Amino acid sequence: MTGKPISLKILAAHLDLTVPTVSRALNNYPDISPATRDRVKRAADELGYRANQNARRLSLGTSETVGYLMPRFSSAIAQPFVAQLLQGLGEALGKRNWDLLVTHAESSKDELSQIERMVRSGRVSGLVISRPLKNDPRIRLMQDLKCPFVVHGRTASYKNYAWYDVDGEDAFETSVNHLIGLGHSRIAFVGAPLQYQFVQDRLNGYQKAIVGNGLTVDQDLIQISDFSDDGGEIATHALLDLVDPPTGIVCLSDTMALGALAAIRARGLVPGEDISVVGYDGLKFGTHSNPPLTTMAQPQAHAGRRLGDMLLAIIDGDDPSKHQELQRAQLLRRNTDGPLPTTQALNDILSREELQ
Amino acid sequence: MTGKPISLKILAAHLDLTVPTVSRALNNYPDISPATRDRVKRAADELGYRANQNARRLSLGTSETVGYLMPRFSSAIAQPFVAQLLQGLGEALGKRNWDLLVTHAESSKDELSQIERMVRSGRVSGLVISRPLKNDPRIRLMQDLKCPFVVHGRTASYKNYAWYDVDGEDAFETSVNHLIGLGHSRIAFVGAPLQYQFVQDRLNGYQKAIVGNGLTVDQDLIQISDFSDDGGEIATHALLDLVDPPTGIVCLSDTMALGALAAIRARGLVPGEDISVVGYDGLKFGTHSNPPLTTMAQPQAHAGRRLGDMLLAIIDGDDPSKHQELQRAQLLRRNTDGPLPTTQALNDILSREELQ
DNA sequence: CAAGCCTCCGAAACCGCTTTCGGATTTTTG
DNA sequence: CAAAAATCCGAAAGCGGTTTCGGAGGCTTG
Numbered sequence: 001m002t003g004k005p006i007s008l009k010i011l012a013a014h015l016d017l018t019v020p021t022v023s024r025a026l027n028n029y030p031d032i033s034p035a036t037r038d039r040v041k042r043a044a045d046e047l048g049y050r051a052n053q054n055a056r057r058l059s060l061g062t063s064e065t066v067g068y069l070m071p072r073f074s075s076a077i078a079q080p081f082v083a084q085l086l087q088g089l090g091e092a093l094g095k096r097n098w099d100l101l102v103t104h105a106e107s108s109k110d111e112l113s114q115i116e117r118m119v120r121s122g123r124v125s126g127l128v129i130s131r132p133l134k135n136d137p138r139i140r141l142m143q144d145l146k147c148p149f150v151v152h153g154r155t156a157s158y159k160n161y162a163w164y165d166v167d168g169e170d171a172f173e174t175s176v177n178h179l180i181g182l183g184h185s186r187i188a189f190v191g192a193p194l195q196y197q198f199v200q201d202r203l204n205g206y207q208k209a210i211v212g213n214g215l216t217v218d219q220d221l222i223q224i225s226d227f228s229d230d231g232g233e234i235a236t237h238a239l240l241d242l243v244d245p246p247t248g249i250v251c252l253s254d255t256m257a258l259g260a261l262a263a264i265r266a267r268g269l270v271p272g273e274d275i276s277v278v279g280y281d282g283l284k285f286g287t288h289s290n291p292p293l294t295t296m297a298q299p300q301a302h303a304g305r306r307l308g309d310m311l312l313a314i315i316d317g318d319d320p321s322k323h324q325e326l327q328r329a330q331l332l333r334r335n336t337d338g339p340l341p342t343t344q345a346l347n348d349i350l351s352r353e354e355l356q
Numbered sequence: 357m358t359g360k361p362i363s364l365k366i367l368a369a370h371l372d373l374t375v376p377t378v379s380r381a382l383n384n385y386p387d388i389s390p391a392t393r394d395r396v397k398r399a400a401d402e403l404g405y406r407a408n409q410n411a412r413r414l415s416l417g418t419s420e421t422v423g424y425l426m427p428r429f430s431s432a433i434a435q436p437f438v439a440q441l442l443q444g445l446g447e448a449l450g451k452r453n454w455d456l457l458v459t460h461a462e463s464s465k466d467e468l469s470q471i472e473r474m475v476r477s478g479r480v481s482g483l484v485i486s487r488p489l490k491n492d493p494r495i496r497l498m499q500d501l502k503c504p505f506v507v508h509g510r511t512a513s514y515k516n517y518a519w520y521d522v523d524g525e526d527a528f529e530t531s532v533n534h535l536i537g538l539g540h541s542r543i544a545f546v547g548a549p550l551q552y553q554f555v556q557d558r559l560n561g562y563q564k565a566i567v568g569n570g571l572t573v574d575q576d577l578i579q580i581s582d583f584s585d586d587g588g589e590i591a592t593h594a595l596l597d598l599v600d601p602p603t604g605i606v607c608l609s610d611t612m613a614l615g616a617l618a619a620i621r622a623r624g625l626v627p628g629e630d631i632s633v634v635g636y637d638g639l640k641f642g643t644h645s646n647p648p649l650t651t652m653a654q655p656q657a658h659a660g661r662r663l664g665d666m667l668l669a670i671i672d673g674d675d676p677s678k679h680q681e682l683q684r685a686q687l688l689r690r691n692t693d694g695p696l697p698t699t700q701a702l703n704d705i706l707s708r709e710e711l712q
Numbered sequence: 713c714a715a716g717c718c719t720c721c722g723a724a725a726c727c728g729c730t731t732t733c734g735g736a737t738t739t740t741t742g
Numbered sequence: 743c744a745a746a747a748a749t750c751c752g753a754a755a756g757c758g759g760t761t762t763c764g765g766a767g768g769c770t771t772g
Contacts, residue, residue, distance in 0.1 A: 036721085122728095
């Protein structure tokens with residue numbers, strides 16, 4: 001357990017065999033007698049031999065490594081998903097002793113050239129892309145480079161590559177339907193810029209549910225802001241300033257929902273009583289918000305493992321379009337959803353607001 | 357922008373030069389005429405040549421890669437720190453085009469053998485270790501392997517290796533002093549098992565402040581539980597069940613503090629009024645707890661960059677013990693700290709509790 | 713007992729890049 | 743203008759593995 005690493009050469013000399021023979025013994029070639037195979041393996045164990053990976057991979061012509069691009073814009077609160085995803089990816093890759101390379105780019109240009117470099121320099125044999133735009137240049141690039149990849153999320157056209165996504169459209173339909181079931185009819189959507197496909201998906205679900213229930217989509221009730229708690233807060237304030245404010249709000253994410261709660265409380269209103277709020281993500285932290293956040297929960301840890309498995313399968317030659325998985329989110333009721341306030345209650349609200 | 361990667365050989369043939377010449381031209385060797393150097397570089401750009409990293413690193417005898425071990429036990433809520441650390445590390449390493457390898461082990465045994473393998477197989481030239489135990493076997497191992505490493509945190513004896521840590525002892529002194537300044541005298545400590553050095557450090561600070569103010573350390577007021585929000589909740593319930601419960605609580609982490617708030621609210625008490633709570637970490641989501649959490653804040657993003665810089669310096673040959681950085685945490689007052697309730701108020705509390 | 717067949721290992725080549733060394737050409741020098 | 747010095751590039755070797763190929767030796771056959 002010390003100094004210089006043990007090379008095949010040293011091991012071979014030690015065994016009085018040649019390097020290729022030792023290599024084949026360790027790799028269970030059939031043309032090596034069981035006797036010497038065991039002898040070699042025992043010696044390798046004793047000396048603590050570890051094949052040099054750079055040499056091995058150069059020879060094999062593979063990197064046995066997969067890259068993960070950290071999302072550039074991620075609110076400080078929503079980051080848990082990164083750690084969990086990495087953990088799941090690591091598990092999937094670990095089964096084959098593959099490595100996981102993590103990179104973070106400053107700008108979109110940097111990101112593209114980083115990808116190009118990583119792939120063409122043979123550092124990675126596959127990539128995991130998070131949170132794609134509607135029309136994501138990274139996907140085009142990967143296709144041009146003919147390098148395997150999987151996407152965590154979907155783009156506008158998602159036929160011909162592999163992805164794992166949670167059905168945001170479906171989720172927002174159920175959350176809106178849930179609020180309508182509670183008697184609400186003025187329901188708002190708090191979201192982020194539509195360049196990200198997942199925002200569009202969720203907005204679609206919102207609109208689908210509104211229309212599906214015979215209501216009409218009111219553009220005033222669709223507030224786009226920053227993808228952060230502060231963004232949610234600003235958007236919600238705008239909603240509350242409306243002449244005819246909403247009684248229910250569905251938020252793009254738990255993080256934005258936290259901001260919504262803050263805005264509602266700031267007005268002296270009570271989330272879940274005066275105004276209902278539903279988030280999206282199912283982050284554990286939501287149990288500690290004020291009040292605990294009702295949300296659309298999804299199995300986060302699962303995503304990493306599935307993405308890893310899918311990517312390995314594709315690298316093995318599978319058709320990417322065969323690997324497309326849509327997960328459903330489930331309503332997790334905590335305390336920010338409630339029945340539509342009665343007229344009496346509404347008057348109370350109005351008077352309370354006037355006091356401010 | 358297509359198919360097979362461009363090798364030096366192809367590039368050389370294209371230029372009617374030999375491989376070594378092209379290599380030296382690209383690496384700015386002085387024995388290559390400026391004319392051909394430029395010619396080579398231009399061609400390399402045009403063809404999109406990228407040196408094969410496995411080959412390059414094999415030849416160079418270095419991996420140009422640093423490993424990060426994801427902490428095994430980390431509460432789902434506290435994970436943001438991982439993403440931020442990775443981001444900072446990536447930044448530091450990116451300046452030299454080094455790679456960041458992330459691994460996650462199931463058990464402690466797995467972790468040790470993983471480290472051993474990573475280092476001896478030449479996959480990494482350095483390691484970042486998070487959240488060390490008091491006496492961490494990983495550190496012993498790395499020292500035995502003579503492989504550069506930096507520790508995010510400290511062990512019991514921290515003289516002879518590199519680390520970056522936040523002064524938990526100092527932080528808990530100031531938080532306890534803060535509560536004492538507000539009139540509190542029965543102050544509790546909610547923590548996790550002492551096998552982790554950072555727990556011990558913070559407990560030391562707590563005790564130091566208690567004693568320093570002429571109070572005596574009451575073992576009943578030191579509650580050890582799981583390092584999670586649930587753990588904090590359980591511990592706090594135990595404290596509130598005491599005959600003479602505390603009026604102030606300092607918590608090992610923001611996550612545990614959230615649990616403490618939940619326990620306090622569950623008793624019908626108001627955190628910050630009836631009982632003060634101070635967390636530790638300064639996580640952003642603390643602004644959204646009920647009520648917003650007072651905490652000891654620290655610059656998280658900074659840690660990753662510093663750790664990366666330190667590690668690179670050590671790999672370059674610097675003496676590890678020269679790289680030891682202690683950061684101070686700062687009190688971030690939000691709404692869970694308040695003056696000691698008056699006697700009248702205390703009676704109210706008691707009667708409220710009896711109602712339950 | 714010779715021919716033929718396995719068994720098992722060594723020799724050689726290669727993966728793509730880097731570095732040392734030597735020598736051909738050009739330039740400087742006396 | 744010959745000799746010495748400087749300039750620039752090619753040849754060769756090496757990094758540490760893997761894989762293909764061939765052949766020596768021991769077995770089985772007829």
